[in-house]
Amino acid sequence: MKNILALLLLLLVAGTSIAQNTQQTIRGTILDTDSKLPLQGVTIQIEQNNNRLSTITDAQGNFRFEALTIGRYTLSASSIGYDKLVLPNLVLTAGKELVLSLSLQEAATALKEVFVTNDKNKGQAFNDMSLVSSRSVSPEQTNRYAGGFNDPSKILSNFAGVANTQDGSNDIIVRGNSPKYLQWRLEGVQITNPNHFADQSAVGGSISTLNNNLLATSDFYTGAFSAEFGDALSGVYDVKLRAGNNEKFESIASIGIIGTDLTFEGPFKKGYKGSFLVNYRYSTVSLLDNLGLFNDIDGVLNFQDAAFKVVLPTNKLGTFSIYGLGGISNFRFNDVTPALWQTPGNRFIRNKTGEDFKKKSHLLNVGINHTLTLNRNSHLFTALTYSSEGIDDAVYESFLFKVYDDNGNYVKDSIRNNQLNFDGGIKKSTYRAEMTYNHKFNARHKIQLGTKYGLQQYDFNQSMLKDSSSIRTTLVDFTDNLSTIRNFINWRFRINEAFSTVAGIHNMNVLLNKKSTIEPRFAMNYKPNRSSTWSLGYGNHSAMESIHHYFTRIENQSGQTTEPNKDLDLLKANHFVLGYERKLSKNLLIKMEAYYQQLYNLPVANSDTNLFSTINEGLDFQYVDLINKGKGSNYGIELTLERFFNRNYYYLINASVYNSTYKALDGIKRNTRFNGNYLVNALFGKEFPKLGKKQNKTFAINSRLFFGGGKKHIPLLRNATGNLAVDPANNKFFDYSRAYKNGLDDLYHMTISFSYKIDIRRTTHEIFLNIDNITNNRARLTEFYDPSESGSVGYMRQSSAFPNLLYRIYF
Template sequence: MNEFWHLANLLLQYHLTIYSIDMQKKKTTPAPAILRPFTFNLLLLFCLCTSAFSQNFNQTVRGVITDQDSKQPIAGATVTIAGSNPLKAILSGKDGSFRFDHMPIGRITLYVSNLGYQKIILPNIVVNSGKETVLNINMQEAVAQLEGIVLTFDKNKGQPLNDMTLVSGRSVSPEQTNRYAGGFNDPSRILSNFAGVTSSQDGSNDIIVRGNSPKYMQWRLEGMQITNPNHFSDQSAVGGSISALNNNLLATSDFYTGAFSAEYGDVLSGVYDVKLRQGNNEKFESTFGLGALGTELTIEGPFKKGYKGSYLVNYRYSTISLLSDLGLVDGLNGTLNFQDAAFKVVLPTERAGLFSIFGLVGFSNFLFKDVSPALWQTPGNRFVPNKIAEDYNKGSHLANLGLNHTLTINKNSYINTGLSFSGEGIDDDVFENFKTDTSESNQLNFNGRLRRSAYRGEITYNNKLGPKLKLQAGSKYALLDYNFNQSMFKDSSNVRSTLVNFKENISTVRNFISFRYRFNEKLTTVFGVQNMNVLLFSRSTVEPRFSLNWELDKTSAISAGYGKHSTMESIHHYYAQVKLPDGSHTEPNKDLDLLKAHHFVLGYEKRFGKHMMVKLETYYQDLYNLPVANSKDNIFATINEGLDFHYLDLVNKGTGKNYGVELTVERFFNKNFYYLLNASVYNSTYKALDGIERNTRFNGNYLVNVLFGKDFPKLGKAKNKTLSFNSRAFFGGGKKIIPLLRGSDGNLAVDPASNRFYDYSKAYDKDIEDIYQITMSFSYKINKPRATHEIFLNIDNVTNSRAKLTEFYDPGEAGAVGHMKQMSVFPNLMYRVYF
């Protein structure tokens, strides 16, 4: 074992030395020349690891069974391993725990049953030699006990964990995040595989849900609202290329796309409620990964023997600058770095309840030389005739820390309380480079320093009033602290203008109450009310929510839902400084109201056997109170805002509509393969003060996803190897654009001297090109007695499709038109060892 780690360390040091020498040379090296040593190191390290141990392949499978509504442990539940011979079954203990030792590696299916509860089927549980399999199982009490009727519930159907959600929601498992091609071990990228969800296709992590702007997406960690978790994000909580979240720490999480239950407020688009798993509370385990995007280490274990508390910690340091040396990022001239860490500590007590502490932090920065809009959209971009290029220096950080506490009141009720801090900072400096006949110079144009912090406290009361009725009520307080300062040169002058300059605190209070009532085993309803209050602006709403699910028979069901929703606009709009004709400045937007929307959803689901599902869902979203420019001659609306921004006089007189149909055909993983097909046809429009209905910027009109995966298990003489193949094909419309000015002959007709570039009369009429992308991933896993080794290769955009996404004026290009294009082929090679 010591020899193994010595060899691994030598290989790592060798790779870092070669890379350091290459960086010191500061010259372009053909991609294969660098790729070969790096790949060779990984493969050699992988081969050494796979021969480090003897041949004994088994692992422990254990877990805890609790009541879904009361969270009380269920004693005496029968846990059976399907297909085992001889039959393996065990009863859960007083604390709800169960345990199977010496389980062979591979996949197993568990059946869990108990008198008075619905039977649970947990298929395709992965058992690896390197890590124990630890499960947390929730059982639903049956409404009525009918002799001779067996009730079953297949947890693999993708239903959300939150039983107060009956429409437009699904669970996302860590295995799916690993398995689906294109995930990059990034939990945020997995969402674009689902119906109604797409991304910008420019390499960013934007999540566009049903045509809504990604700025209205809400992120939650362990049930508490957090910052945008992406590195390199911008002021509207959009953008960012890499998530600070790491799949090694995740438990099954929930994702919602509309008509949210009463618990969720201050959101219009979607909610990703990310859960962290509990660390192993019986033995020390760790995971080490080395790859093109980053090097990471995860450790977990108990605090002491016999205590059920645990810790889970992950740290990652980027090696993404290597991608530039490999020639895998077009036009990148500079450095790009990030690092992040996350943790969860679980501290159970005998009488004071369960405490958990969690955190997610990240730091990122880049310096791009001669950056163009084809690579990255710089803030404050302006046209100056003798400007030849821009340098963009960006730094950002994020920090999310939280404390959760669960206290049992009695066998049917408990209270959750939480305290959290969220903070982020963004520093932007854009330097303009000028050239004359005699000299070259640069000057700072755009300068931004943004700081925002949120201090949150919340309490939720849960009461299982009986097998039919559940009550949930809570209150959430947030103190939001902002310190924003931005300035830039406007037009072609060198007079610096202040865009925003404020330091303010804003408090919000959200209250909710929700009931779930089960009339019988077939009909369930959830109804409640969300109350949103913004104290500084004296804004308040009462938002009713309602949903139902009706099982027509054992294989089909219909669902319906309605919700009124609201959210605050991005804070910089409230304090935007607008210049008046006399040269003075005012802040006209402090009276902006909340954005609001009505969500309607109707769905139908059909089951074909245990492993296949077809789901059809249609929706309509009526948006109103949208901030738009206070002029009939300006088509600006904040719902179109992305990385660009405008500081204008705004009024809440805009409206919008999102409507569409989503079809999903899903074959869950069984007999070593799965497939997922989904298609969405949708429309997203808005109206400004001119009353003309236009497409929103994010209206792609359609999208299609086709995913397929296949495992080849039990390879090799010892039958301890598994080869996995996964693929994804995406087809969809691009984002709508504001085109450049053109004459009747189609030729460019821009006027740089008058700062006239874009044809606003044709704003968002169409996109430039439709988009398609094919992604493939391969995984080769070897189980050893004390470790599991995996080498992973993901190739995004295999065909190197480069659809045009936007256009801009660029005198240096043919026809003076430049384009930001779809991200090129992007391979990610990684080696991991679980031990």
């Protein structure tokens, strides 16, 4: 920590000695949303402190403003026959040009400049087919909001209805659904879980491979999403990478407690509009450990990742985009307990003297996208991608065991050291090809048709010691392929400027067992006046279960092994959403959304005495005979009051009250483990610009206060007086009759972040300090049997206070 801090201060002091010149450029391109053709003659206006400048786009749709002072700008783009576009709070720094790629939607009332404005940085999703339960997430928000701190996963928990487990992971729980039913997408195409140290059920991880240096504004969907999205139940996060600067070379370097990284971008040659963007990051703690500075620390998290995007426009063949994201990570924890890290296999609660956990993982996503304009009203999008993911977990244990002689008489206790218990590995390769055709019949009618093929290749094995013996049992072991075909059609009908609808159908086909669905989707927006919007949405959705369930091996009473789940059907849900939002002023918005999610066809244990359902599955896999007869429901109401950044401050207050339940074959309604019942977020931030004699320094403070219900758990066995009543000898620890009735503690935490920015000639220096859980509240999340603890009860707790320091320079 001292070494990192000293280096950051040295770099900052050195930077302040450079001569001052804080002028910079804003430029970009305007395209038609539907045809992707450049728009000529669009009026572009920028404003800063009531000072306005205007220009118009040229024949290639380009615009440019040069020699601008640094600071925040509002940009508007308007053209007769198109909806006006407004982008507030664009941050211009000395170290980097601001390059924008924008599009305008043709107005429903042709040849009329209408009052509707799309404030894209004020929360509205960029996807014009999404009318409900969606919002945009900008890189500026990811940087600014306390707690997000350069991680696009964690930023989502600032929004209504979204939570994480508070144990340090960056899983995403949407409206009480399991994190594993969230779909990650990159550049519009589905990808693997993009987190380091991921678990084998692909629920979450600890550190995202994505970082803010690479991101463009992305879209996040929480329910009743449009027909283009399939194989997802809880939400969709469509992450976009920005294009590199296509006129000049620029770089970003940063060093922080979590990672040290470099970013390079620029053009291929002068006059060509193609560009490249490359980023590489290495774990800072791992780097210092390699230098011998952390030799006394156990469990160093080692990781490195890289990403790139190459944009190649052509005159006649459209635009090609090649991109990639990859990472590797590993660690080894000695004497680990569930209080530190939950290990697979769940044998910690047995009578052992110690347990070590070794994990390594990798991921890779590469793809090529092609956008081809067919005519003034249509374009074709094509994508080819390859994804690879690998996770290896090994749990070693040292435990006491009894030694007997040949006659069965007890002799002594002995210790067996470093015996491999759980051993699991998954390797998955996925090939995807998809094509989407977009056609605008006129300003009111637009259709979107697409087909997507995926081939997934799996090599999956897990084994562990059976009970307290040294006999190894195979949990799952298969090498197989699985293919899916998805088709969809979307139709957007804009009756007038006040009323819009989107209707569509999604078709899902699993070729492994010939399961298929027809899923209708519908959404509408009604704007009775300039300040109010009503929205309504319905969607039927389906998702595949985790792959290990399909290939689970079950041994019957006669000793024969079968795979009873090969015919497992898709999980399904009906989503209903009703929303209302009202602009109280130009920068103040209140929004309400009520939802009901009817879950059916849920895989549950094929036994009326087993409460297991796959929607409750966490790190510890269950290998049981499943049947699609489970039911569930998620319903709630969300309220948001958001004051967008203006006059150097903002605030965001939201509250969610919800319920998430399910039924197994026993017919008893239970909470899901992710049912926290309520969430409250309060964010506030203030910026102090133009500090110092040169007015080139900016200081900002941001804060977040969170309250929420703890996730539900299965408690340990206790007697009538509340004393522990576990029976380790017979493997009886948990009280399943009280499963998921309650949580242990309600949660709260406070996060504060500070940033200090200096704009210097051709460079911008930034220092960020983010302190998570500054009050060090350690609420109990789950409990487990631990004879070494007081009362023999151990707890997994909320993550402790953690300071995260980062220095970044743009040059």
